[in-house]
Amino acid sequence: xxxxxxxxxxxxxxxxxxxxxxxxxxxxxxxxxxxxxxxxxxxxxxxxxxxxxxxxxxxxxxxxxxxxxxxxxxxxxxxxxxxxxxxxxxxxxxxxxxxxxxxxxxxxxxxxxxxxxxxxxxxxxxxxxxxxxxxxxxxxxxxxxxxxxxxxxxxxxxxxxxxxxxxxxxxxxxxxxxxxxxxxxxxxxxxxxxxxxxxxxxxxxxxxxxxxxxxxxxxxxxxxxxxxxxxxxxxxxxxxxxxxxxxxxxxxxxxxxxxxxxxxxxxxxxxxxxxxxxxxxxxxxxxxxxxxxxx
Amino acid sequence: xxxxxxxxxxxxxxxxxxxxxxxxxxxxxxxxxxxxxxxxxxxxxxxxxxxxxxxxxxxxxxxxxxxxxxxxxxxxxxxxxxxxxxxxxxxxxxxxxxxxxxxxxxxxxxxxxxxxxxxxxxxxxxxxxxxxxxxxxxxxxxxxxxxxxxxxxxxxxxxxxxxxxxxxxxxxxxxxxxxxxxxxxxxxxxxxxxxxxxxxxxxxxxxxxxxxxxxxxxxxxxxxxxxxxxxxxxxxxxxxxxxxxxxxxxxxxxxxxxxxxxxxxxxxxxxxxxxxxxxxxxxxxxxxxxxxxxxxxxxxxxxxxxxxxxxxxxxxxxxxxxxxxxxxxxxxxxxxxxxxxxxxxxxxxxxxxxxxxxxxxxxxxxxxxxxxxxxxxxxxxxxxxxxxxxxxxxxxxxxxxxxxxxxxxxxxxxxxxxxxxxxxxxxxxxxxxxxxxxxxxxxxxxxxxxxxxxxxxxxxxxxxxxxxxxxxxxxxxxxxxxxxxxxxxx
Numbered sequence: 001x002x003x004x005x006x007x008x009x010x011x012x013x014x015x016x017x018x019x020x021x022x023x024x025x026x027x028x029x030x031x032x033x034x035x036x037x038x039x040x041x042x043x044x045x046x047x048x049x050x051x052x053x054x055x056x057x058x059x060x061x062x063x064x065x066x067x068x069x070x071x072x073x074x075x076x077x078x079x080x081x082x083x084x085x086x087x088x089x090x091x092x093x094x095x096x097x098x099x100x101x102x103x104x105x106x107x108x109x110x111x112x113x114x115x116x117x118x119x120x121x122x123x124x125x126x127x128x129x130x131x132x133x134x135x136x137x138x139x140x141x142x143x144x145x146x147x148x149x150x151x152x153x154x155x156x157x158x159x160x161x162x163x164x165x166x167x168x169x170x171x172x173x174x175x176x177x178x179x180x181x182x183x184x185x186x187x188x189x190x191x192x193x194x195x196x197x198x199x200x201x202x203x204x205x206x207x208x209x210x211x212x213x214x215x216x217x218x219x220x221x222x223x224x225x226x227x228x229x230x231x232x233x234x235x236x237x238x239x240x241x242x243x244x245x246x247x248x249x250x251x252x253x254x255x256x257x258x259x260x261x262x263x264x265x266x267x268x269x270x271x272x273x274x275x276x277x278x279x280x281x282x283x284x285x286x287x288x289x290x291x292x293x294x295x
Numbered sequence: 296x297x298x299x300x301x302x303x304x305x306x307x308x309x310x311x312x313x314x315x316x317x318x319x320x321x322x323x324x325x326x327x328x329x330x331x332x333x334x335x336x337x338x339x340x341x342x343x344x345x346x347x348x349x350x351x352x353x354x355x356x357x358x359x360x361x362x363x364x365x366x367x368x369x370x371x372x373x374x375x376x377x378x379x380x381x382x383x384x385x386x387x388x389x390x391x392x393x394x395x396x397x398x399x400x401x402x403x404x405x406x407x408x409x410x411x412x413x414x415x416x417x418x419x420x421x422x423x424x425x426x427x428x429x430x431x432x433x434x435x436x437x438x439x440x441x442x443x444x445x446x447x448x449x450x451x452x453x454x455x456x457x458x459x460x461x462x463x464x465x466x467x468x469x470x471x472x473x474x475x476x477x478x479x480x481x482x483x484x485x486x487x488x489x490x491x492x493x494x495x496x497x498x499x500x501x502x503x504x505x506x507x508x509x510x511x512x513x514x515x516x517x518x519x520x521x522x523x524x525x526x527x528x529x530x531x532x533x534x535x536x537x538x539x540x541x542x543x544x545x546x547x548x549x550x551x552x553x554x555x556x557x558x559x560x561x562x563x564x565x566x567x568x569x570x571x572x573x574x575x576x577x578x579x580x581x582x583x584x585x586x587x588x589x590x591x592x593x594x595x596x597x598x599x600x601x602x603x604x605x606x607x608x609x610x611x612x613x614x615x616x617x618x619x620x621x622x623x624x625x626x627x628x629x630x631x632x633x634x635x636x637x638x639x640x641x642x643x644x645x646x647x648x649x650x651x652x653x654x655x656x657x658x659x660x661x662x663x664x665x666x667x668x669x670x671x672x673x674x675x676x677x678x679x680x681x682x683x684x685x686x687x688x689x690x691x692x693x694x695x696x697x698x699x700x701x702x703x704x705x706x707x708x709x710x711x712x713x714x715x716x717x718x719x720x721x722x723x724x725x726x727x728x729x730x731x732x733x734x735x736x737x738x739x740x741x742x743x744x745x746x747x748x749x750x751x752x753x754x755x756x757x758x759x760x761x762x763x764x765x766x767x768x769x770x771x772x773x774x775x776x777x778x779x780x781x782x783x784x785x
Contacts, residue, residue, distance in 0.1 A: 033316035035520055037513075105720035112740055133675030144679040144689065245682030290719040290742055292679060292687065 089117075093279045101154040104286050111286065118287025121280050125272065134291055139250060139267055144292040147247040150174050151236045152295030158285040164271030165239065173271055176227070176238040182262030187223065195219045196257045202232040202243045205252055239266060318516060320442070323425060324435040324576040328600025337413050338422055346467065349474035353377075358699050358735060366476050372736075378660065381697065383667075390656040394649055399524075401645040403531050405637055406618065407538040411524065412595035417517050420468070420510035421579065424461055431457040435576060461511045462503065469502030515580035518593055525590050533621075535636050539594040540619035541574075541585040544627050549585075552609060567611045574598035574616055584616055666702060666733070667695045668763050670774040678779050680749075686780045687746040692761055694741065694772075696733040704763040706731045706741075711757050711778050714747040731763070749780050756783045 022029040052058060056068040067073075092113045096104065104110050122134065129140045136142030141149060150160050160174060167173040181187040187195070198216025201207045221230065227240040234242035241249060249267075250256050272281060288294075353363035353376055360367065365374045373380040380387055402409045411418060432438050432453050441450050473495050474482055485491040486499075509517055518525060532538070549568035550558065558565045568585070575583045577598050582591040584598045596618070603613040623633045673689040681687055696702050706729040708716045718729055719742040733739045745759065756777035764771045 031314075033313050035516060036315040036317045037516065038520070039315050108720065108739060111720050115740075115742070131675065133673060135676035135679075142676065142679065144673075144676055144687070145681055147682040242682065246680055246684040247682050291689070293717055293719060293744060 096279045096282050101158060101282060101285060104282070105290065111290070114283040114286040115290055117280065118283035118285070121276065121284050122287055125276070126284070129269070134288065141249060141267075142247075143288050145247055146292060146295065147242065147245055148236060148295055149239045149241055149249075152289070154285055154289050154294065156236070157288050157294065158281060160269070161281055161284055161288075162271065162273035165269040166266060167268065167271045170271035170273070174239055176240065176266065178227070178240075178260075178264035178266060180262065180264035181223065183264075187219070187261075191219055192258060192261050195223070195261055196254055199224075199232070199243055199257055199261075200252075200254065203245065203248070203252065208254075319581065321515065321579065321581040322435040322439050322576075323579045323597075324573070324601070325429060326577045326597050326600040326604070328603055330596030330600050334413060334422060334595065334597075338419050341414065341419055342423065346471045349471065349479035355379075356699055360478060362478055364475060365478075368476060379697065381695065383695075384663075387656060387659075390652050393652050394656075397645050397649045397652070400531055401642060401649065403528055404533065404536055404639070404642050404645060406594075407532060407536045408525070408528055408592070408594040411518065411528075411593035412539075415593075417509060417522070418579075418593060418595065420464075420506060421514050423464065424510040424514075425579065427460045427464070428457055431460065458511070461507055465503040465506035465510070466499065468506045469499035472502050473498050515591065515593075518580060519591055529590070533641065534625075535620050535622055535639060537618040537620055538588050539584060539592060539596055539599060539616065540588070540624065541568075541616050542614070542619065542624070542627075543585070543587075544624070546585070546615055567606065567615050569605070569609060571605055573601040573605050577601035663697075664772055665696075665698050665768070665770065666704075666763065666765065666772055667697075668761055668772045668774040669693045669695075670761050670776040672776045672779075677784055678781065680781075681746065684749060685746050686749045687744055688778050690743045690745070690761070690776060692741045692743045692774065693738055694731065694733050694763055695738045696735065698735065700735050702733055702765050703767075704731045704733065704765055705729070707762045707764070708743070708745060708759055709762060710759040711745065711747055714745055714778075717744045717746070718742070719744070745778055747778065749782075751782050753780060753782050756780075 018031045020029045020031045053066075054068070055070045056072055057065055058068065059066045092110070095110055096114055096117075099107065099110055104114055122130075123132065126134070130136055130143055131140070134143035136144075141147075146152065148156065150156055150165065159172075163170045163172040163174065165174045166177075179186055181195075182189065182192055194212055194216045197207050197211035198213055198220050201211075201213055201216070207213070220228075220232070224232070227238050228234055228243055229240075232243040234240045248256070250260050272284075276284070348364050349362065351363040352361050353374075354361055355374070360374060362374065363376050365372075367373065371382045378387075399410055428438070432441065441453070444450070470486065473486075473491075477495075482491060482495070486495070513521075545566065546568035547566040549566045549570045552569045555565045555569065574585070575581070575598075577600070578584070578592075579595065579597065580591045580593055582589055584592060599616045599618070602616040606613045606615055620635070626633065669692070671691045671693075673691070677688070679687045679689070694704065706716075706718065707727060708714070716724055716727070716729065718731065721729055721731065721741075731739070731741065743761070756779045759776055759778050761774040761776070762771055763773075
């Protein structure tokens, strides 16, 4: 009769299987030898590893390290990869350079490439201030909405990206300065409070009872209308915000508005014209414009 | 036949047992018979399919590849006759793998390692390589004698010839593999004129190497030490599964033909096994089936052929080694008749699982939309307040046109009355309907803006339906996502 309890290894080798002599509570450890080719595979791996020492940067020295026979370096590798990436994008980049800004959005293929490239450039260069989704923060405009300080047409956006805002190093930068009515003593505190009430009423925000809106209107006409307009609708030529809409860059509560009148000023954005190439700026322009459709 | 278990005692003089074991060269003997014929037939069918399938053509119309089976990695499409798979439909592959696993389990429940013995590529290619070996170097005895003798010029010439044929087959194996990933006739010409890509030659080289090593040199070592299936299989088999079995009840006491004749004359009962070892000589993995079911046995049935041959010659009934089940071995011992139960809970479960997964896949395939739409809501900002107080949500909408011509869709967003829908770069909506075109065999990404009045009373996000309708063929695809406002985004 067959011995059912026999190990199959035993059958295969058709010979006695030794044990290692180890025994725990009657459980013995069989010695089933490894196939010898397994050992050779291990030696081959060691040889392979030695190859790395010879062909790749490996051994640290007092100053520097061995460079390896291939001269491989991660720095050169990334340069090669970047050059390959650039080469693969070349045709589309040329198309973007040659297509007028206004026509890019009409071509599905170029629009898709420009949005991808613009989105990547935005993440690297712009998201620090404007946020990952261009959602903006207090003092940094949300680029998804329809309220544009310096204009939301493609050409306006390109101009702003290229030359920046209040960026002194660029001659063509967009510039304007709201006076610090409070800090510089241009208006007494009580006038600023009256003015703040009037500005809130312009934006349809609830105003405290007893606010002297007529006096506020007079003060506005004398001090603010030059830039923000008689109606307070703003002026994109000067980056003066529209005060009648629902978008408030620095907040719509009374304290925030009083603060802005008191300290004046405005945000600063770097000029990217010298840092990014033409095609990237064009892509960025299209990307920002496509976020909310621009103006 | 019982093996002794020796105990290694470090204080004894016995030498320490070896840690490594050299491979024993196996010289399988040629056999003829039913299972050998089945194996040849399956070898011809499987290898025929493998080597020739890439050349089978299938007309898909202009602009589409005309190869019946093609995995187009560059354009991210897979074709199988009338089926075309896009990367997002890779779950078909998952389904296929589940069906394959269940089929393997089912085969195992019915007839043990039938996969190992007949269909596994390792077995099939090894069989082919052994055939080459036999044709070039002769049968078992001849090869053993030559290997034991001096390595003269003749031996060298024969080895050279054998390895050349092996490498040729191995190279052809790698060469056929790459044909599944590119237009086969074009690639064959490219390969011969050295125009094909470096990665193609690398793939061929790797597969040539592995085929040559695995089928020529490693053989049963792959099954014994590298393959996980024998281990899994052992846990899945049961007493009703057919396994290649030496019928010890009939075979023992084994003894030589002469001794058996003498014993019979003396009135003793003797077994049918004449201990001729033909079953061991025929075995491609070198096991002795008389030790019972074992890891090394791939259950190819060649020992059955070898034994039947001998039994016929000595005038005893065939089937001393046969496909048998554990339950019948036990029943015969108890004097009960054989039973066969291919229909059991286990097999029914496997069949049911195969049917369910296969059915779901088939249903999916038959109802596969020629185009799809998927919607992703902007994550940041979730909503945008506009200068007039309206709220806008932005979405990335992807339309995949799986047809071979450009399609024109009516794009409509339903679910929110009094809303404005804009697609960046497309003409404004006319009566709430936009027109979008997507090129042949392409995916197009759209940036879609939905604007509506803010309703501070609204507490729950509104579900929007992004519908695209191809009016020509009258089919619609719908994607869903939410419209969120400050009051719903609590």
